Amino acid sequence: MQRYQMYIDGRFSDASSGKWFDSYNPYTGEVWGQIAEGGSVDVDRAVTAAHNAFANGPWSQLTASQRGALLRKLGDLITRDARKLAEFEVRDNGKLIAEMVGQLNYLPQWFYYFGGLADKVQGAVIPLDKKGYFNFTRHEALGVVVAITPWNSPLLLTAWKIAPALAAGCTIVLKPSEFTSASTLEFVKLVEEAGFPPGVVNVVTGFGKDVGTPLVEHPLVKKITFTGSDATGRAINQLAAKHFKHVSLELGGKSPNIVFADANLDDAVNGAVSGIFAATGQTCIAGSRLLLQESIHDQFIEKLTALAKTARMGDPMSMDTQVGPITTRQQYDKVLSYIDIAKNEGAELLMGGAPATRTECGKGWFIEPTIFSGVTNQMRIAQEEVFGPILSVIKFKDEDEAVAIANDSSYGLGSGVWTSDIGRAFRMSERIQAGTVWVNTYRAVSYMSPFGGYKDSGIGRENGADAIREYLQVKSVWFNTGAATANPFTMR
Numbered sequence: 001m002q003r004y005q006m007y008i009d010g011r012f013s014d015a016s017s018g019k020w021f022d023s024y025n026p027y028t029g030e031v032w033g034q035i036a037e038g039g040s041v042d043v044d045r046a047v048t049a050a051h052n053a054f055a056n057g058p059w060s061q062l063t064a065s066q067r068g069a070l071l072r073k074l075g076d077l078i079t080r081d082a083r084k085l086a087e088f089e090v091r092d093n094g095k096l097i098a099e100m101v102g103q104l105n106y107l108p109q110w111f112y113y114f115g116g117l118a119d120k121v122q123g124a125v126i127p128l129d130k131k132g133y134f135n136f137t138r139h140e141a142l143g144v145v146v147a148i149t150p151w152n153s154p155l156l157l158t159a160w161k162i163a164p165a166l167a168a169g170c171t172i173v174l175k176p177s178e179f180t181s182a183s184t185l186e187f188v189k190l191v192e193e194a195g196f197p198p199g200v201v202n203v204v205t206g207f208g209k210d211v212g213t214p215l216v217e218h219p220l221v222k223k224i225t226f227t228g229s230d231a232t233g234r235a236i237n238q239l240a241a242k243h244f245k246h247v248s249l250e251l252g253g254k255s256p257n258i259v260f261a262d263a264n265l266d267d268a269v270n271g272a273v274s275g276i277f278a279a280t281g282q283t284c285i286a287g288s289r290l291l292l293q294e295s296i297h298d299q300f301i302e303k304l305t306a307l308a309k310t311a312r313m314g315d316p317m318s319m320d321t322q323v324g325p326i327t328t329r330q331q332y333d334k335v336l337s338y339i340d341i342a343k344n345e346g347a348e349l350l351m352g353g354a355p356a357t358r359t360e361c362g363k364g365w366f367i368e369p370t371i372f373s374g375v376t377n378q379m380r381i382a383q384e385e386v387f388g389p390i391l392s393v394i395k396f397k398d399e400d401e402a403v404a405i406a407n408d409s410s411y412g413l414g415s416g417v418w419t420s421d422i423g424r425a426f427r428m429s430e431r432i433q434a435g436t437v438w439v440n441t442y443r444a445v446s447y448m449s450p451f452g453g454y455k456d457s458g459i460g461r462e463n464g465a466d467a468i469r470e471y472l473q474v475k476s477v478w479f480n481t482g483a484a485t486a487n488p489f490t491m492r
């Protein structure tokens with residue numbers, strides 16, 4: 001049994017309580033490791049270390065170019081260990097090795113890109129409308145950043161946060177999900193090997209209420225960057241507001257994937273399957289509402305179910321597997337409960353709708369790829385995020401109705417539009433209320449392109465050059481270069 005300690009101030013250590021909690025392999029349903037169970041004492045140690053590193057340590061003396069070089073070194077180490085890190089995530093999370101090898105080979109790009117940006121953050125000289133003054137701006141690092149991640153994509157989402165935060169000059173306390181902490185603790189070994197000074201990156205493991213809440217409340221923390229559910233995001237936002245902390249929130253989704261009759265239907269079928277069954281539907285951008293134009297509805301459903309039925313389930317460590325297990329037992333129960341909810345609401349079950357009993361699935365937490373048709377947008381199955389391999393198919397007549405249905409959601413994260421009419425594609429991209437619109441594709445992301453939510457899907461953006469600004473604050477500096485002494489009782 002492998003045991004994972006926390007990482008604070010450049011050292012691995014047990015939790016101050018001495019307690020451990022179990023980490024499960026979702027393919028076997030068995031415990032494979034133990035993680036140190038942190039609490040407020042560990043939180044205080046980690047935040048204090050991060051604060052000291054920011055305020056006084058060697059990190060605070062580095063130039064931006066030196067910070068960039070460290071980030072690029074870290075990128076090289078991830079490239080070296082990509083396969084090993086991918087395997088940890090497969091074991092702990094049930095993600096497919098076929099996806100994780102590609103993801104880990106791409107992950108270094110976040111560290112190269114933001115490493116390159118570190119020394120390109122520039123203020124401006126402002127051409128003032130007042131004579132006798134010189135005014136310029138500085139972009140200064142916020143300080144200690146808390147990064148809280150969910151279980152569905154631990155390393156990718158960690159990279160989205162820490163690469164721009166470190167490039168900006170901040171220091172970090174990471175809190176991975178209690179369900180999938182191992183890969184983050186493997187990753188932090190590379191942070192140490194790259195030569196980041198102690199205290200710059202710390203990892204405190206444990207549960208939301210014991211570690212997450214004290215981290216958000218800690219007076220030395222300046223910013224919280226969070227990815228997770230909207231319920232937790234709301235709680236964090238309220239607590240952060242009390243202490244005037246900066247927040248970025250990447251939350252859930254109920255993304256519409258919209259197919260018009262003039263689309264290339266084979267491509268769209270591919271996009272619909274990728275939207276909901278890739279990563280077993282456990283992605284914030286899952287295209288969980290498939291909107292089909294009436295005239296192609298039946299033909300599309302036929303093609304869609306034919307392709308979905310070929311999905312190979314089983315060992316996520318096998319390169320042939322296409323649909324893996326649900327990551328946690330709790331999530332498995334939740335997904336099954338939504339199948340009952342959909343049935344009770346009158347949706348028509350087209351395929352799946354039950355735990356997978358295929359022999360390749362062993363004792364793992366598998367659920368058959370499931371498709372419901374006859375869904376109306378008012379049903380809970382169309383409004384609430386399931387976070388699993390459950391697709392709701394909704395019919396629409398024309399463009400206006402497609403937009404109305406797409407936007408009738410508290411969420412606004414991703415969206416897909418399938419059409420061969422370029423004018424329609426542009427109109428739809430303007431009218432859909434979502435942080436991302438994919439036209440004739442789905443589930444594409446890059447370190448270069450901004451990602452984030454409209455409405456309840458979040459606040460702030462990750463990725464893209466502006467993401468570094470989420471970790472900076474602007475200072476305006478004024479010099480008197482000869483302005484006459486002014487009346488002290490009026491504004492200058």
Ligand code: NAD
Pocket residue numbers: 148149150151152153157175176177178206207208209211212213216227228229230231232233235236250251252253283284285385387413453457458
């Ligand atoms: P979650 O909200 O339950 O947990 C996320 C993290 O928050 C975990 O580390 C957890 O321990 C911590 N946490 C829980 N309660 C806390 C509290 N009170 N204070 C501080 N931290 C607390 O989410 P999850 O179930 O791990 O992840 C699934 C959710 O994440 C889905 O809703 C999904 O849509 C969302 N998600 C969003 C994005 C995005 O970029 N928008 C990406 C991936 C996942």
